[in-house]
Amino acid sequence: MSETVQPQLLHLVIGGELLDLDHVTFKDLDKVEVVGLFPNYATAYAAWKGRAQQTVDNAHMRYFIVHLHRLLDPGQDAKPSH
Secondary structure, eight states, X not given: OOOOOOOOOOEEEEEEEBSOTXXXXXXXXXXXXXXXEESXXXXXXXXXXXXXXXXXXXXXXXXXXXXXXXXXXXXXTTSOOO
């Protein structure tokens, strides 16, 4: 019996209040929220969406999905698929 191991494509969800809506500059880095680290985009998206919906009344609050797997292995997306 062999288990199929899914590849980890790590994603980080963070968010906080921005100085203005034209730039991604946080108002206070000490208050940036780390929502969590997720093994794939689907779970990161679900966490991002849930947290973003909780702060919908504040237009300056923004949450982001950071594709950590791209930082850890920059050539990963450039590899040809056959």
